[in-house]
Amino acid sequence: MKEYFGNIFTALSTIFIGMKITFKHLFTPSVTIQYPSVRPELPERERNRLYVNMDDCIGCDQCSRACPVSCIEIETVKSLPTEDLGKTSNGKKKALWVPTFTIDFAKCCYCQLCVFPCPTECIYMTDVYEFAELERGNLIYDFSTLTLDERQEKRDNFAKFTAEKEAEKLKAAAAPKPEIKKDQQEEK
Amino acid sequence: MYNLFYNITGSGIISGVILALLPLFAFILPFALFAVYLERKVSAHMQDRLGPMRVGWHGWKQTIADILKLIQKEDIVAKDNDKFLFNLSPIIVFTGSYAAFAVIPFSSYFIGSNIDLGIFYIIAITGLSVAGILMAGWSSNNKYSLLGSMRSVAQIISYEIPTILVVLSIVMVTSSMNLHTLSEMQTGYFWNWFIFGGPGLGLTKFLLIPFMIIGFLVIYISTLAEVNRTPFDIPEAESELVSGYHTEYSGMKFAMFFLAEYANMFAVSAIVVALFLGGYQSPFGYLGNLFNAHWLIPIEQFFWFTFKGVFFVFVQMWLRWTLPRLRVDQLMTTSWKYLIPIAFVNLLIIGLITLL
Numbered sequence: 001m002k003e004y005f006g007n008i009f010t011a012l013s014t015i016f017i018g019m020k021i022t023f024k025h026l027f028t029p030s031v032t033i034q035y036p037s038v039r040p041e042l043p044e045r046e047r048n049r050l051y052v053n054m055d056d057c058i059g060c061d062q063c064s065r066a067c068p069v070s071c072i073e074i075e076t077v078k079s080l081p082t083e084d085l086g087k088t089s090n091g092k093k094k095a096l097w098v099p100t101f102t103i104d105f106a107k108c109c110y111c112q113l114c115v116f117p118c119p120t121e122c123i124y125m126t127d128v129y130e131f132a133e134l135e136r137g138n139l140i141y142d143f144s145t146l147t148l149d150e151r152q153e154k155r156d157n158f159a160k161f162t163a164e165k166e167a168e169k170l171k172a173a174a175a176p177k178p179e180i181k182k183d184q185q186e187e188k
Numbered sequence: 189m190y191n192l193f194y195n196i197t198g199s200g201i202i203s204g205v206i207l208a209l210l211p212l213f214a215f216i217l218p219f220a221l222f223a224v225y226l227e228r229k230v231s232a233h234m235q236d237r238l239g240p241m242r243v244g245w246h247g248w249k250q251t252i253a254d255i256l257k258l259i260q261k262e263d264i265v266a267k268d269n270d271k272f273l274f275n276l277s278p279i280i281v282f283t284g285s286y287a288a289f290a291v292i293p294f295s296s297y298f299i300g301s302n303i304d305l306g307i308f309y310i311i312a313i314t315g316l317s318v319a320g321i322l323m324a325g326w327s328s329n330n331k332y333s334l335l336g337s338m339r340s341v342a343q344i345i346s347y348e349i350p351t352i353l354v355v356l357s358i359v360m361v362t363s364s365m366n367l368h369t370l371s372e373m374q375t376g377y378f379w380n381w382f383i384f385g386g387p388g389l390g391l392t393k394f395l396l397i398p399f400m401i402i403g404f405l406v407i408y409i410s411t412l413a414e415v416n417r418t419p420f421d422i423p424e425a426e427s428e429l430v431s432g433y434h435t436e437y438s439g440m441k442f443a444m445f446f447l448a449e450y451a452n453m454f455a456v457s458a459i460v461v462a463l464f465l466g467g468y469q470s471p472f473g474y475l476g477n478l479f480n481a482h483w484l485i486p487i488e489q490f491f492w493f494t495f496k497g498v499f500f501v502f503v504q505m506w507l508r509w510t511l512p513r514l515r516v517d518q519l520m521t522t523s524w525k526y527l528i529p530i531a532f533v534n535l536l537i538i539g540l541i542t543l544l
Contacts (some may be wrong), residue, residue: 030233031236
Protein backbone atom coordinates (compact mmCIF):
# COMPACT_ATOMS: atom_id res chain seq x y z
CA MET A 1 0.00 0.00 0.00
CA LYS A 2 2.81 2.37 0.93
CA GLU A 3 4.64 1.39 -2.21
CA TYR A 4 1.52 1.99 -4.30
CA PHE A 5 1.10 5.59 -3.18
CA GLY A 6 4.84 6.06 -3.27
CA ASN A 7 4.79 5.06 -6.94
CA ILE A 8 2.04 7.55 -7.71
CA PHE A 9 3.91 10.28 -5.89
CA THR A 10 7.21 9.49 -7.65
CA ALA A 11 5.52 9.38 -11.04
CA LEU A 12 3.77 12.72 -10.62
CA SER A 13 6.70 14.52 -9.01
CA THR A 14 9.20 13.31 -11.62
CA ILE A 15 6.81 14.29 -14.41
CA PHE A 16 6.62 17.79 -12.97
CA ILE A 17 10.41 17.98 -12.62
CA GLY A 18 10.78 16.92 -16.25
CA MET A 19 8.17 19.42 -17.37
CA LYS A 20 9.98 22.16 -15.51
CA ILE A 21 13.21 21.33 -17.30
CA THR A 22 11.62 21.25 -20.75
CA PHE A 23 9.79 24.49 -20.03
CA LYS A 24 13.10 26.14 -19.18
CA HIS A 25 14.52 24.92 -22.46
CA LEU A 26 11.56 26.43 -24.30
CA PHE A 27 13.03 29.84 -23.57
CA THR A 28 16.75 29.17 -23.84
CA PRO A 29 18.19 30.58 -27.06
CA SER A 30 18.61 27.93 -29.70
CA VAL A 31 22.00 26.72 -30.81
CA THR A 32 21.01 26.42 -34.47
CA ILE A 33 23.12 28.24 -37.04
CA GLN A 34 21.00 28.96 -40.10
CA TYR A 35 23.76 27.91 -42.41
CA PRO A 36 23.46 29.46 -45.85
CA SER A 37 22.40 32.85 -44.50
CA VAL A 38 24.43 32.76 -41.29
CA ARG A 39 27.87 31.21 -41.45
CA PRO A 40 29.73 29.78 -38.52
CA GLU A 41 33.01 31.50 -37.67
CA LEU A 42 35.77 29.07 -38.53
CA PRO A 43 38.90 28.66 -36.39
CA GLU A 44 41.96 30.60 -37.46
CA ARG A 45 43.91 27.57 -38.67
CA GLU A 46 41.08 25.76 -40.44
CA ARG A 47 42.05 23.51 -43.32
CA ASN A 48 39.92 23.89 -46.42
CA ARG A 49 40.60 24.40 -50.11
CA LEU A 50 44.21 25.00 -51.10
CA TYR A 51 45.35 28.01 -53.05
CA VAL A 52 48.60 28.45 -54.93
CA ASN A 53 49.99 31.91 -55.51
CA MET A 54 51.75 31.29 -58.82
CA ASP A 55 53.67 34.59 -58.67
CA ASP A 56 55.75 33.11 -55.87
CA CYS A 57 55.95 29.52 -57.10
CA ILE A 58 59.43 28.45 -58.14
CA GLY A 59 58.33 25.03 -59.34
CA CYS A 60 60.44 23.13 -56.81
CA ASP A 61 57.97 20.18 -56.71
CA GLN A 62 58.34 19.81 -52.91
CA CYS A 63 54.61 20.09 -52.25
CA SER A 64 53.87 17.40 -54.79
CA ARG A 65 56.37 15.06 -53.16
CA ALA A 66 54.98 15.75 -49.69
CA CYS A 67 51.45 14.96 -50.72
CA PRO A 68 50.39 11.58 -49.29
CA VAL A 69 47.67 11.04 -51.90
CA SER A 70 49.55 12.46 -54.90
CA CYS A 71 46.91 14.97 -55.79
CA ILE A 72 49.32 17.72 -56.86
CA GLU A 73 50.76 17.40 -60.35
CA ILE A 74 53.54 19.73 -61.41
CA GLU A 75 55.39 19.94 -64.69
CA THR A 76 58.29 22.35 -64.99
CA VAL A 77 60.24 23.60 -67.98
CA LYS A 78 63.59 25.32 -67.70
CA SER A 79 63.65 28.86 -68.88
CA LEU A 80 66.00 30.05 -71.59
CA PRO A 81 69.07 32.04 -70.47
CA THR A 82 67.64 35.02 -72.28
CA GLU A 83 64.36 34.99 -70.35
CA ASP A 84 63.95 36.75 -67.02
CA LEU A 85 61.24 35.27 -64.80
CA GLY A 86 61.63 37.75 -61.99
CA LYS A 87 61.94 37.10 -58.26
CA THR A 88 59.57 35.76 -55.63
CA SER A 89 58.37 37.93 -52.79
CA ASN A 90 61.04 36.57 -50.45
CA GLY A 91 63.85 37.18 -52.88
CA LYS A 92 64.34 33.78 -54.57
CA LYS A 93 65.12 33.88 -58.25
CA LYS A 94 62.65 31.99 -60.42
CA ALA A 95 64.26 29.75 -62.98
CA LEU A 96 61.49 27.43 -64.12
CA TRP A 97 58.33 27.86 -66.11
CA VAL A 98 55.42 25.91 -64.57
CA PRO A 99 53.17 24.90 -67.46
CA THR A 100 51.23 22.39 -65.33
CA PHE A 101 50.20 22.90 -61.72
CA THR A 102 46.98 21.02 -60.99
CA ILE A 103 45.49 19.98 -57.67
CA ASP A 104 42.79 17.33 -57.72
CA PHE A 105 40.48 18.25 -54.83
CA ALA A 106 38.59 15.01 -55.25
CA LYS A 107 41.72 13.31 -53.96
CA CYS A 108 42.96 15.99 -51.55
CA CYS A 109 42.70 14.95 -47.91
CA TYR A 110 43.26 18.44 -46.46
CA CYS A 111 46.23 17.28 -44.37
CA GLN A 112 48.18 20.49 -44.94
CA LEU A 113 51.43 18.53 -45.42
CA CYS A 114 52.12 20.36 -48.70
CA VAL A 115 52.04 23.73 -46.99
CA PHE A 116 55.07 23.29 -44.73
CA PRO A 117 57.81 22.32 -47.24
CA CYS A 118 57.12 25.23 -49.58
CA PRO A 119 60.19 27.50 -49.53
CA THR A 120 58.28 30.56 -50.69
CA GLU A 121 55.03 29.93 -48.77
CA CYS A 122 53.02 30.18 -51.95
CA ILE A 123 50.71 27.20 -51.30
CA TYR A 124 48.33 27.66 -48.39
CA MET A 125 44.86 26.85 -47.05
CA THR A 126 41.99 29.29 -47.63
CA ASP A 127 38.64 29.54 -45.83
CA VAL A 128 36.62 28.38 -48.84
CA TYR A 129 34.76 25.17 -48.10
CA GLU A 130 31.85 25.28 -50.52
CA PHE A 131 33.15 24.01 -53.84
CA ALA A 132 30.90 21.07 -54.68
CA GLU A 133 30.72 20.21 -58.35
CA LEU A 134 28.43 18.10 -60.50
CA GLU A 135 31.29 16.70 -62.58
CA ARG A 136 34.26 15.09 -60.92
CA GLY A 137 36.57 16.58 -63.54
CA ASN A 138 35.70 20.08 -62.40
CA LEU A 139 37.41 19.39 -59.10
CA ILE A 140 40.81 19.34 -60.80
CA TYR A 141 41.95 22.92 -60.32
CA ASP A 142 44.52 24.35 -62.72
CA PHE A 143 46.68 26.97 -61.03
CA SER A 144 49.15 27.67 -63.84
CA THR A 145 49.00 31.28 -64.97
CA LEU A 146 50.20 30.56 -68.50
CA THR A 147 47.75 30.20 -71.36
CA LEU A 148 47.65 26.92 -73.22
CA ASP A 149 49.52 28.41 -76.18
CA GLU A 150 52.19 29.83 -73.93
CA ARG A 151 52.71 26.47 -72.27
CA GLN A 152 53.28 24.77 -75.59
CA GLU A 153 55.55 27.64 -76.62
CA LYS A 154 57.70 27.27 -73.52
CA ARG A 155 58.01 23.53 -74.03
CA ASP A 156 58.91 24.00 -77.69
CA ASN A 157 61.38 26.75 -76.86
CA PHE A 158 63.15 24.54 -74.38
CA ALA A 159 63.09 21.55 -76.72
CA LYS A 160 64.55 23.69 -79.48
CA PHE A 161 67.15 25.11 -77.10
CA THR A 162 68.24 21.70 -75.88
CA ALA A 163 68.27 20.35 -79.43
CA GLU A 164 70.51 23.19 -80.54
CA LYS A 165 72.78 22.63 -77.55
CA GLU A 166 72.94 18.92 -78.25
CA ALA A 167 73.78 19.59 -81.83
CA GLU A 168 76.55 21.97 -80.79
CA LYS A 169 77.87 19.46 -78.32
CA LEU A 170 77.81 16.73 -80.89
CA LYS A 171 79.64 18.92 -83.32
CA ALA A 172 82.21 19.85 -80.71
CA ALA A 173 82.61 16.31 -79.50
CA ALA A 174 82.59 14.65 -82.90
CA ALA A 175 86.28 15.18 -83.73
CA PRO A 176 88.47 14.52 -80.66
CA LYS A 177 86.79 11.55 -79.13
CA PRO A 178 87.96 8.81 -81.41
CA GLU A 179 91.58 10.08 -81.13
CA ILE A 180 91.60 9.63 -77.37
CA LYS A 181 90.31 6.15 -77.78
CA LYS A 182 92.97 5.35 -80.30
CA ASP A 183 95.69 6.62 -77.95
CA GLN A 184 94.40 4.52 -75.14
CA GLN A 185 94.31 1.46 -77.27
CA GLU A 186 97.84 2.08 -78.48
CA GLU A 187 99.12 2.52 -74.96
CA LYS A 188 97.63 -0.76 -74.00
CA MET B 189 -27.07 29.26 -35.04
CA TYR B 190 -29.28 26.85 -36.98
CA ASN B 191 -32.12 29.36 -36.78
CA LEU B 192 -29.88 32.07 -38.17
CA PHE B 193 -28.91 29.95 -41.17
CA TYR B 194 -32.51 28.86 -41.56
CA ASN B 195 -33.63 32.46 -41.72
CA ILE B 196 -30.97 33.32 -44.31
CA THR B 197 -31.34 30.33 -46.62
CA GLY B 198 -34.91 29.33 -45.94
CA SER B 199 -34.07 25.64 -46.27
CA GLY B 200 -33.55 23.17 -43.47
CA ILE B 201 -31.21 20.95 -45.47
CA ILE B 202 -28.90 23.71 -46.66
CA SER B 203 -28.63 25.27 -43.23
CA GLY B 204 -27.95 21.86 -41.73
CA VAL B 205 -25.17 21.20 -44.23
CA ILE B 206 -23.65 24.61 -43.55
CA LEU B 207 -23.80 24.00 -39.84
CA ALA B 208 -22.14 20.61 -40.28
CA LEU B 209 -19.35 21.92 -42.50
CA LEU B 210 -18.65 25.05 -40.51
CA PRO B 211 -16.57 23.44 -37.75
CA LEU B 212 -14.54 21.56 -40.36
CA PHE B 213 -13.57 24.51 -42.52
CA ALA B 214 -13.71 27.25 -39.92
CA PHE B 215 -12.09 25.35 -37.12
CA ILE B 216 -10.59 21.88 -37.64
CA LEU B 217 -8.54 22.61 -40.75
CA PRO B 218 -7.04 25.89 -39.49
CA PHE B 219 -6.52 24.32 -36.09
CA ALA B 220 -4.73 21.31 -37.59
CA LEU B 221 -2.48 23.58 -39.63
CA PHE B 222 -1.75 25.69 -36.59
CA ALA B 223 -1.26 22.71 -34.27
CA VAL B 224 1.22 21.01 -36.57
CA TYR B 225 3.18 24.25 -36.76
CA LEU B 226 2.94 24.69 -33.00
CA GLU B 227 4.05 21.13 -32.41
CA ARG B 228 7.12 21.56 -34.59
CA LYS B 229 8.01 24.88 -33.01
CA VAL B 230 7.45 23.64 -29.44
CA SER B 231 9.45 20.49 -30.05
CA ALA B 232 12.25 22.48 -31.65
CA HIS B 233 12.51 25.08 -28.93
CA MET B 234 12.35 22.47 -26.19
CA GLN B 235 15.41 20.88 -27.77
CA ASP B 236 17.14 24.25 -28.27
CA ARG B 237 16.55 24.16 -32.01
CA LEU B 238 14.65 26.61 -34.19
CA GLY B 239 12.23 24.44 -36.14
CA PRO B 240 10.85 25.51 -39.51
CA MET B 241 12.30 28.89 -40.44
CA ARG B 242 12.46 28.94 -44.24
CA VAL B 243 8.91 29.24 -45.54
CA GLY B 244 7.56 32.63 -44.61
CA TRP B 245 8.29 34.57 -41.43
CA HIS B 246 9.58 32.03 -38.91
CA GLY B 247 8.22 29.33 -41.20
CA TRP B 248 4.54 30.02 -40.61
CA LYS B 249 3.63 28.88 -44.13
CA GLN B 250 5.38 25.53 -43.63
CA THR B 251 2.27 23.50 -42.82
CA ILE B 252 0.34 25.03 -45.72
CA ALA B 253 3.17 23.98 -48.02
CA ASP B 254 3.11 20.52 -46.44
CA ILE B 255 -0.60 20.06 -46.99
CA LEU B 256 -0.23 21.20 -50.62
CA LYS B 257 2.52 18.62 -51.02
CA LEU B 258 0.33 15.91 -49.49
CA ILE B 259 -2.52 16.76 -51.87
CA GLN B 260 -0.25 16.40 -54.88
CA LYS B 261 1.22 13.09 -53.78
CA GLU B 262 0.54 9.80 -55.47
CA ASP B 263 -2.03 7.63 -53.75
CA ILE B 264 -0.19 4.35 -53.33
CA VAL B 265 -2.20 1.18 -52.73
CA ALA B 266 -0.09 -1.93 -52.37
CA LYS B 267 -0.97 -5.09 -54.31
CA ASP B 268 -2.05 -7.28 -51.40
CA ASN B 269 -4.01 -4.64 -49.51
CA ASP B 270 -7.64 -5.25 -48.77
CA LYS B 271 -8.72 -2.44 -51.09
CA PHE B 272 -12.19 -1.83 -49.71
CA LEU B 273 -11.20 -1.63 -46.05
CA PHE B 274 -7.98 0.18 -46.93
CA ASN B 275 -9.89 2.99 -48.59
CA LEU B 276 -12.65 3.04 -46.00
CA SER B 277 -10.58 3.24 -42.82
CA PRO B 278 -9.21 6.80 -43.12
CA ILE B 279 -12.75 8.00 -43.71
CA ILE B 280 -14.03 6.15 -40.65
CA VAL B 281 -11.22 7.40 -38.43
CA PHE B 282 -11.77 10.96 -39.55
CA THR B 283 -15.53 10.66 -39.23
CA GLY B 284 -15.15 9.41 -35.69
CA SER B 285 -13.14 12.39 -34.60
CA TYR B 286 -15.10 14.89 -36.68
CA ALA B 287 -18.47 13.72 -35.42
CA ALA B 288 -17.38 14.50 -31.87
CA PHE B 289 -17.29 18.17 -32.82
CA ALA B 290 -21.05 18.09 -33.36
CA VAL B 291 -21.80 18.46 -29.65
CA ILE B 292 -18.78 20.47 -28.53
CA PRO B 293 -20.02 23.84 -27.29
CA PHE B 294 -17.73 26.43 -28.85
CA SER B 295 -19.82 29.23 -27.38
CA SER B 296 -23.30 29.59 -26.00
CA TYR B 297 -24.53 30.48 -29.50
CA PHE B 298 -22.62 27.94 -31.49
CA ILE B 299 -23.14 24.32 -30.66
CA GLY B 300 -23.66 21.98 -33.58
CA SER B 301 -26.32 19.89 -31.93
CA ASN B 302 -27.54 20.67 -28.45
CA ILE B 303 -28.49 17.14 -27.45
CA ASP B 304 -29.10 15.97 -23.91
CA LEU B 305 -26.75 13.00 -24.24
CA GLY B 306 -23.81 15.17 -25.33
CA ILE B 307 -20.96 13.64 -23.35
CA PHE B 308 -22.34 10.12 -23.81
CA TYR B 309 -22.51 10.73 -27.55
CA ILE B 310 -18.87 11.86 -27.65
CA ILE B 311 -17.68 8.76 -25.81
CA ALA B 312 -19.73 6.54 -28.10
CA ILE B 313 -18.78 8.18 -31.36
CA THR B 314 -15.06 8.36 -30.66
CA GLY B 315 -15.19 4.59 -30.27
CA LEU B 316 -15.77 4.50 -34.02
CA SER B 317 -12.17 5.50 -34.66
CA VAL B 318 -11.02 2.32 -32.88
CA ALA B 319 -12.73 0.31 -35.61
CA GLY B 320 -11.15 2.51 -38.25
CA ILE B 321 -7.69 2.03 -36.78
CA LEU B 322 -8.12 -1.73 -36.61
CA MET B 323 -9.35 -1.77 -40.20
CA ALA B 324 -6.37 0.30 -41.31
CA GLY B 325 -3.93 -2.05 -39.62
CA TRP B 326 -5.60 -5.19 -40.91
CA SER B 327 -6.12 -4.07 -44.49
CA SER B 328 -2.54 -2.77 -44.84
CA ASN B 329 -1.34 -6.38 -44.84
CA ASN B 330 1.74 -5.27 -42.98
CA LYS B 331 2.85 -6.85 -39.72
CA TYR B 332 3.91 -3.57 -38.15
CA SER B 333 0.65 -1.91 -39.04
CA LEU B 334 -1.36 -4.78 -37.61
CA LEU B 335 0.74 -4.79 -34.45
CA GLY B 336 0.31 -1.06 -34.08
CA SER B 337 -3.42 -1.13 -34.60
CA MET B 338 -3.85 -4.02 -32.17
CA ARG B 339 -1.89 -2.16 -29.55
CA SER B 340 -3.94 0.92 -30.27
CA VAL B 341 -7.20 -0.90 -29.81
CA ALA B 342 -6.05 -2.51 -26.57
CA GLN B 343 -4.92 0.85 -25.31
CA ILE B 344 -7.99 2.83 -26.26
CA ILE B 345 -10.35 0.24 -24.81
CA SER B 346 -8.51 0.06 -21.50
CA TYR B 347 -8.20 3.82 -21.14
CA GLU B 348 -11.84 4.42 -21.96
CA ILE B 349 -12.78 2.99 -18.57
CA PRO B 350 -11.11 5.63 -16.37
CA THR B 351 -12.34 8.35 -18.74
CA ILE B 352 -15.91 7.15 -18.43
CA LEU B 353 -15.63 6.78 -14.66
CA VAL B 354 -14.49 10.36 -14.27
CA VAL B 355 -17.18 11.58 -16.67
CA LEU B 356 -19.65 9.62 -14.58
CA SER B 357 -18.54 11.38 -11.41
CA ILE B 358 -19.18 14.75 -13.06
CA VAL B 359 -22.55 13.51 -14.23
CA MET B 360 -23.33 12.44 -10.66
CA VAL B 361 -22.58 15.93 -9.36
CA THR B 362 -24.50 17.77 -12.04
CA SER B 363 -27.12 15.20 -13.07
CA SER B 364 -26.79 16.33 -16.67
CA MET B 365 -25.01 15.00 -19.73
CA ASN B 366 -25.71 18.03 -21.88
CA LEU B 367 -22.43 19.84 -22.50
CA HIS B 368 -24.21 23.13 -23.00
CA THR B 369 -25.95 22.82 -19.63
CA LEU B 370 -22.69 21.75 -18.01
CA SER B 371 -20.95 24.83 -19.35
CA GLU B 372 -23.82 27.09 -18.31
CA MET B 373 -23.61 25.70 -14.76
CA GLN B 374 -20.03 26.90 -14.47
CA THR B 375 -20.86 30.48 -15.38
CA GLY B 376 -19.54 33.43 -13.45
CA TYR B 377 -15.98 33.38 -12.24
CA PHE B 378 -13.37 30.64 -12.27
CA TRP B 379 -14.19 29.42 -8.76
CA ASN B 380 -17.44 28.13 -10.18
CA TRP B 381 -15.62 25.65 -12.41
CA PHE B 382 -16.03 22.01 -11.54
CA ILE B 383 -12.33 21.61 -10.88
CA PHE B 384 -12.93 24.01 -7.97
CA GLY B 385 -16.00 22.15 -6.80
CA GLY B 386 -18.65 23.64 -9.02
CA PRO B 387 -21.06 26.50 -8.44
CA GLY B 388 -22.59 27.35 -5.11
CA LEU B 389 -20.94 27.81 -1.75
CA GLY B 390 -21.06 25.29 1.02
CA LEU B 391 -19.35 22.37 2.62
CA THR B 392 -19.80 20.13 -0.43
CA LYS B 393 -17.89 22.53 -2.68
CA PHE B 394 -14.83 22.51 -0.45
CA LEU B 395 -15.03 18.77 0.11
CA LEU B 396 -15.21 18.20 -3.65
CA ILE B 397 -12.14 20.26 -4.62
CA PRO B 398 -9.36 17.65 -3.98
CA PHE B 399 -11.37 14.86 -5.58
CA MET B 400 -12.20 17.00 -8.58
CA ILE B 401 -8.51 17.74 -9.05
CA ILE B 402 -7.75 14.00 -8.88
CA GLY B 403 -10.54 13.38 -11.38
CA PHE B 404 -9.13 16.05 -13.65
CA LEU B 405 -5.67 14.46 -13.60
CA VAL B 406 -7.09 11.00 -14.26
CA ILE B 407 -9.22 12.13 -17.18
CA TYR B 408 -6.38 14.15 -18.65
CA ILE B 409 -3.97 11.21 -18.51
CA SER B 410 -6.48 8.75 -19.90
CA THR B 411 -7.62 11.01 -22.75
CA LEU B 412 -3.98 11.52 -23.57
CA ALA B 413 -3.74 7.77 -23.98
CA GLU B 414 -6.95 7.65 -25.99
CA VAL B 415 -5.58 9.93 -28.68
CA ASN B 416 -2.30 7.98 -28.84
CA ARG B 417 -0.07 10.81 -27.75
CA THR B 418 3.29 10.39 -26.07
CA PRO B 419 3.97 8.94 -23.49
CA PHE B 420 1.19 6.59 -24.61
CA ASP B 421 2.08 6.54 -28.30
CA ILE B 422 3.05 2.89 -28.56
CA PRO B 423 0.53 2.30 -31.39
CA GLU B 424 2.43 4.80 -33.50
CA ALA B 425 5.91 4.36 -32.05
CA GLU B 426 7.97 5.66 -34.96
CA SER B 427 11.11 4.00 -33.72
CA GLU B 428 9.66 0.51 -33.23
CA LEU B 429 6.68 0.19 -35.53
CA VAL B 430 7.44 2.67 -38.31
CA SER B 431 4.38 4.79 -37.43
CA GLY B 432 2.07 1.85 -36.77
CA TYR B 433 -1.28 1.67 -38.45
CA HIS B 434 -0.74 4.42 -41.03
CA THR B 435 2.59 3.18 -42.38
CA GLU B 436 1.10 2.07 -45.67
CA TYR B 437 -0.88 5.21 -46.31
CA SER B 438 0.25 8.07 -48.49
CA GLY B 439 -1.04 11.33 -49.86
CA MET B 440 -4.51 12.44 -48.88
CA LYS B 441 -5.36 9.29 -46.96
CA PHE B 442 -2.39 9.87 -44.72
CA ALA B 443 -3.48 13.49 -44.38
CA MET B 444 -6.89 12.25 -43.22
CA PHE B 445 -5.28 10.24 -40.40
CA PHE B 446 -3.14 13.20 -39.53
CA LEU B 447 -6.11 15.55 -39.49
CA ALA B 448 -8.06 13.09 -37.38
CA GLU B 449 -5.21 12.88 -34.90
CA TYR B 450 -5.02 16.62 -34.44
CA ALA B 451 -8.80 16.99 -34.41
CA ASN B 452 -8.88 14.33 -31.69
CA MET B 453 -6.25 16.18 -29.70
CA PHE B 454 -8.48 19.22 -29.63
CA ALA B 455 -11.63 17.19 -29.06
CA VAL B 456 -10.31 15.55 -25.90
CA SER B 457 -8.94 18.85 -24.64
CA ALA B 458 -12.35 20.35 -25.32
CA ILE B 459 -14.04 17.60 -23.31
CA VAL B 460 -11.69 18.17 -20.38
CA VAL B 461 -12.27 21.91 -20.64
CA ALA B 462 -16.04 21.56 -20.87
CA LEU B 463 -16.22 19.18 -17.93
CA PHE B 464 -13.74 20.72 -15.53
CA LEU B 465 -12.63 24.16 -16.61
CA GLY B 466 -15.83 25.99 -17.33
CA GLY B 467 -16.16 25.20 -21.02
CA TYR B 468 -16.58 28.45 -22.90
CA GLN B 469 -17.02 30.53 -19.75
CA SER B 470 -14.60 33.32 -19.13
CA PRO B 471 -12.73 33.12 -15.82
CA PHE B 472 -13.05 36.85 -15.11
CA GLY B 473 -16.42 37.91 -16.51
CA TYR B 474 -17.05 39.37 -19.93
CA LEU B 475 -15.98 42.59 -21.57
CA GLY B 476 -19.32 42.54 -23.38
CA ASN B 477 -21.16 42.89 -20.08
CA LEU B 478 -18.75 45.57 -18.93
CA PHE B 479 -19.25 47.77 -21.99
CA ASN B 480 -22.88 46.78 -22.46
CA ALA B 481 -22.11 45.25 -25.88
CA HIS B 482 -23.84 41.90 -25.79
CA TRP B 483 -22.91 40.89 -29.32
CA LEU B 484 -19.31 40.59 -28.04
CA ILE B 485 -20.08 37.81 -25.57
CA PRO B 486 -20.26 34.85 -28.02
CA ILE B 487 -16.97 35.94 -29.60
CA GLU B 488 -15.35 36.16 -26.18
CA GLN B 489 -16.75 32.78 -25.28
CA PHE B 490 -15.33 31.31 -28.49
CA PHE B 491 -11.98 32.88 -27.66
CA TRP B 492 -11.94 31.46 -24.14
CA PHE B 493 -12.95 28.01 -25.34
CA THR B 494 -10.27 27.83 -28.03
CA PHE B 495 -7.74 29.38 -25.67
CA LYS B 496 -8.31 26.73 -23.02
CA GLY B 497 -8.43 23.98 -25.63
CA VAL B 498 -5.22 25.08 -27.32
CA PHE B 499 -3.56 25.44 -23.92
CA PHE B 500 -4.28 21.80 -23.15
CA VAL B 501 -3.10 20.81 -26.62
CA PHE B 502 0.08 22.68 -25.76
CA VAL B 503 0.36 20.72 -22.52
CA GLN B 504 0.01 17.51 -24.55
CA MET B 505 2.93 18.63 -26.71
CA TRP B 506 4.87 19.67 -23.65
CA LEU B 507 4.43 16.18 -22.18
CA ARG B 508 5.37 14.64 -25.49
CA TRP B 509 8.78 16.29 -25.47
CA THR B 510 9.29 15.59 -21.77
CA LEU B 511 8.46 11.94 -21.27
CA PRO B 512 9.75 8.84 -22.99
CA ARG B 513 7.36 6.24 -24.37
CA LEU B 514 5.92 3.66 -21.97
CA ARG B 515 6.36 -0.05 -22.49
CA VAL B 516 3.25 -2.11 -23.25
CA ASP B 517 3.13 -3.67 -19.78
CA GLN B 518 3.72 -0.29 -18.12
CA LEU B 519 0.90 1.09 -20.20
CA MET B 520 -1.49 -1.57 -19.00
CA THR B 521 -0.22 -1.19 -15.42
CA THR B 522 -0.94 2.53 -15.51
CA SER B 523 -4.45 1.94 -16.67
CA TRP B 524 -5.56 -1.15 -14.72
CA LYS B 525 -3.58 -0.81 -11.53
CA TYR B 526 -3.54 2.93 -11.03
CA LEU B 527 -6.04 4.94 -13.04
CA ILE B 528 -9.04 2.62 -12.80
CA PRO B 529 -8.89 2.00 -9.01
CA ILE B 530 -8.27 5.69 -8.38
CA ALA B 531 -11.17 6.64 -10.65
CA PHE B 532 -13.45 4.12 -8.91
CA VAL B 533 -12.59 5.35 -5.42
CA ASN B 534 -12.92 8.91 -6.63
CA LEU B 535 -16.32 8.13 -8.10
CA LEU B 536 -17.43 6.59 -4.82
CA ILE B 537 -16.26 9.50 -2.71
CA ILE B 538 -17.75 12.11 -5.03
CA GLY B 539 -21.01 10.14 -4.97
CA LEU B 540 -21.01 10.16 -1.16
CA ILE B 541 -20.22 13.88 -1.03
CA THR B 542 -23.04 14.61 -3.48
CA LEU B 543 -25.42 12.74 -1.21
CA LEU B 544 -24.57 15.06 1.70
